[in-house]
Amino acid sequence: MLHFNNLYIDETVKNEELVKFISEKISYVNLHFVSGENHPGDGILLTRNRGAFVKPCPGQKGSVCCGYWVVEWGLGCPFGCEYCIIQNYTGAGDITLFVNWEDCKREIIELRQKVKGPIRLGTGQFGDPMALEKIYPLNTQIIDWTRDFEDFTLEIKTKSDYIEPILLAESAKHVTMAFSLNPLWLIDKLEHGAASLEERLLAARKVATQKNCSLAFHFDPIIPLANWQQSYEEVFNLMAAKLKDLRVNWISLGTFRFPKGFQEYVEKYHPDTQILSEEFYPSEDGKIRYFRPFREKIYNFAREKLEKLFPETAIYICMETPHVWERLNQAKFLSADLKKLLDARIK
Amino acid sequence: MTNSNQKPQNFLLPLDMVTVSPALERSVRQRGILVPAIGCGQLIIDGHQRIKAALQAGQSHVPVVDIQGEPGLLFAELNQHRALQPFEIVSVFSKVPDSKKGEFCLACNLSTSPQMLRLLDYLAAEYQNFEPQKFNGIPMNIWREIAHLKNFALIKWFVELEGTVSEKRMTASLLRQSDRKNSLPEVIEAKSAREAIDFLNSLVQPRRTAALTKFQNCISEIDIPSGISFKIDQTFDRPGMDFQLHVTRNSVKRFEQAAEIAEKIFAKVEEL
Ligand code: SF4
Numbered sequence: 001m002l003h004f005n006n007l008y009i010d011e012t013v014k015n016e017e018l019v020k021f022i023s024e025k026i027s028y029v030n031l032h033f034v035s036g037e038n039h040p041g042d043g044i045l046l047t048r049n050r051g052a053f054v055k056p057c058p059g060q061k062g063s064v065c066c067g068y069w070v071v072e073w074g075l076g077c078p079f080g081c082e083y084c085i086i087q088n089y090t091g092a093g094d095i096t097l098f099v100n101w102e103d104c105k106r107e108i109i110e111l112r113q114k115v116k117g118p119i120r121l122g123t124g125q126f127g128d129p130m131a132l133e134k135i136y137p138l139n140t141q142i143i144d145w146t147r148d149f150e151d152f153t154l155e156i157k158t159k160s161d162y163i164e165p166i167l168l169a170e171s172a173k174h175v176t177m178a179f180s181l182n183p184l185w186l187i188d189k190l191e192h193g194a195a196s197l198e199e200r201l202l203a204a205r206k207v208a209t210q211k212n213c214s215l216a217f218h219f220d221p222i223i224p225l226a227n228w229q230q231s232y233e234e235v236f237n238l239m240a241a242k243l244k245d246l247r248v249n250w251i252s253l254g255t256f257r258f259p260k261g262f263q264e265y266v267e268k269y270h271p272d273t274q275i276l277s278e279e280f281y282p283s284e285d286g287k288i289r290y291f292r293p294f295r296e297k298i299y300n301f302a303r304e305k306l307e308k309l310f311p312e313t314a315i316y317i318c319m320e321t322p323h324v325w326e327r328l329n330q331a332k333f334l335s336a337d338l339k340k341l342l343d344a345r346i347k
Numbered sequence: 348m349t350n351s352n353q354k355p356q357n358f359l360l361p362l363d364m365v366t367v368s369p370a371l372e373r374s375v376r377q378r379g380i381l382v383p384a385i386g387c388g389q390l391i392i393d394g395h396q397r398i399k400a401a402l403q404a405g406q407s408h409v410p411v412v413d414i415q416g417e418p419g420l421l422f423a424e425l426n427q428h429r430a431l432q433p434f435e436i437v438s439v440f441s442k443v444p445d446s447k448k449g450e451f452c453l454a455c456n457l458s459t460s461p462q463m464l465r466l467l468d469y470l471a472a473e474y475q476n477f478e479p480q481k482f483n484g485i486p487m488n489i490w491r492e493i494a495h496l497k498n499f500a501l502i503k504w505f506v507e508l509e510g511t512v513s514e515k516r517m518t519a520s521l522l523r524q525s526d527r528k529n530s531l532p533e534v535i536e537a538k539s540a541r542e543a544i545d546f547l548n549s550l551v552q553p554r555r556t557a558a559l560t561k562f563q564n565c566i567s568e569i570d571i572p573s574g575i576s577f578k579i580d581q582t583f584d585r586p587g588m589d590f591q592l593h594v595t596r597n598s599v600k601r602f603e604q605a606a607e608i609a610e611k612i613f614a615k616v617e618e619l
Contacts, residue, residue, distance in 0.1 A: 277528045281582040291554040293618040
């Protein structure tokens with residue numbers, strides 16, 4: 001059971017059924033009634049989303065973006081990955097959940113009506129959605145709301161192995177179950193609370209075979225510590241062995257990057273961390289990244305291995321600068337091209 | 348709060364490190380102290396410069412307003428309007444009780460991280476052994492960068508290093524990065540901040556240093572005609588090169604020469 005020091009409930013939602021449900025599923029020490037969306041800190045806040053639930057992915061300025069849609073259901077995550085930017089934004093461990101799901105449902109339906117052509121919608125942008133699903137079963141709901149949508153996939157991205165909601169869904173053909181992967185020793189070292197590599201791959205196999213849903217994998221962030229080539233190659237081979245004959249929609253690659261000020265945050269919470277031991281330089285978009293030629297080396301390595309093992313799968317690079325795209329493809333590569341590449345996978 | 352005319356004897360700051368401007372000395376000599384100093388019991392906590400000027404002018408008694416409270420915290424509060432000098436911070440820090448040290452740091456806009464507290468403890472014990480000008484010439488944001496260093500010998504080396512403030516800032520940042528990489532040696536031989544920067548760069552940025560060296564070697568092998576100059580992004584974030592050509596009626600072929608040079612460099616420096 002997830003435990004919090006404080007449960008904050010926005011006055012405007014205190015009578016909602018969902019609030020009652022969540023309150024019963026967690027344990028907490030103090031209960032406070034508050035007003036507004038601002039998290040007072042050290043706990044979980046249940047409130048309304050006063051803005052939009054469905055948004056275009058905030059693919060940063062200066063990065064090549066894939067035309068993805070995201071559901072902003074709140075912010076925060078019970079896992080504690082050392083490299084996590086969300087933990088940095090929220091104050092480690094704090095969670096905000098929006099409970100006005102009726103608005104979320106309406107916006108998702110409107111999105112399908114408004115947008116022509118394929119839609120890829122994801123819930124994994126603001127925290128690990130499956131890590132919270134037991135107390136906040138929004139993905140279960142979205143799977144149901146969208147089950148008759150054409151040309152649509154809901155991507156549920158996780159580092160957990162919790163797949164119950166997909167297994168129980170009436171239909172999950174429109175779901176892309178996505179797992180973020182890293183070498184096992186990095187998972188043990190950095191992804192505190194998340195499932196092991198084997199558990200994630202087993203869960204992937206299970207949803208794909210039992211529910212016929214598509215799979216996706218994200219190597220993001222790739223953290224090239226000692227023997228990184230060997231460590232990542234082992235993961236690629238393990239994937240190929242465990243996922244034989246299954247359809248993998250896409251695999252994304254992204255090297256570790258962070259905004260200014262993040263290093264101080266990591267050092268405060270993880271003083272012995274190794275993740276800052278590489279060379280980092282600011283990119284044009286303000287993010288700090290590994291030495292650009294080194295990033296290219298990593299992408300070339302991973303792409304070459306993965307393309308051999310998964311020839312049918314779209315392998316793309318996430319949140320990278322156009323310079324890197326250009327050099328990897330030996331041609332100009334634009335956001336629209338990436339969108340096309342990924343859209344083609346859900347047709 | 349009481350006013351009195353006192354013979355001051357105890358000072359929160361070491362009076363020998365307090366500097367008095369000639370203008371203040373002249374003013375105090377002519378008119379005496381116009382704005383009273385502030386004391387806390389028998390301890391002077393504010394107005395050290397005025398008192399030093401008065402003493403230098405042979406005045407033994409000065410006006411003092413007495414207030415109550417924790418002297419170190421009052422000092423920080425009374426000086427909110429200015430950036431404190433490093434010697435002021437560390438000498439006061441050493442007199443603040445342990446239970447109030449965090450509060451003092453926050454009042455001085457410093458972090459209360461274990462690293463910062465460890466650094467201040469060390470400096471409080473050592474600052475009088477440093478050359479005052481060098482010690483006080485390091486702004487607090489640079490001290491913040493080097494607070495993580497556990498090796499005090501390196502801190503001592505850093506303080507004494509010859510260099511401008513911006514060179515020292517760069518050195519401090521590289522020391523920090525090198526520490527993150529666990530590549531910091533026990534001793535650094537460099538005598539100046541410039542030397543230190545070169546040395547630390549090679550430790551902290553081996554990939555960039557290697558690429559730059561490759562580029563520089565390549566350039567030195569190519570005969571570049573006058574009228575052609577070019578630049579690269581020194582961090583290699585932006586690949587490629589920016590060329591600048593000056594073309595006259597008689598030197599239009601510089602375009603082709605520039606293209607040839609670019610081909611040669613690209614062939615040798617794949618990082619570009
Ligand atoms: S699972 Fe994702 S959101 Fe959660 S801590 Fe790890 S990186 Fe952050």
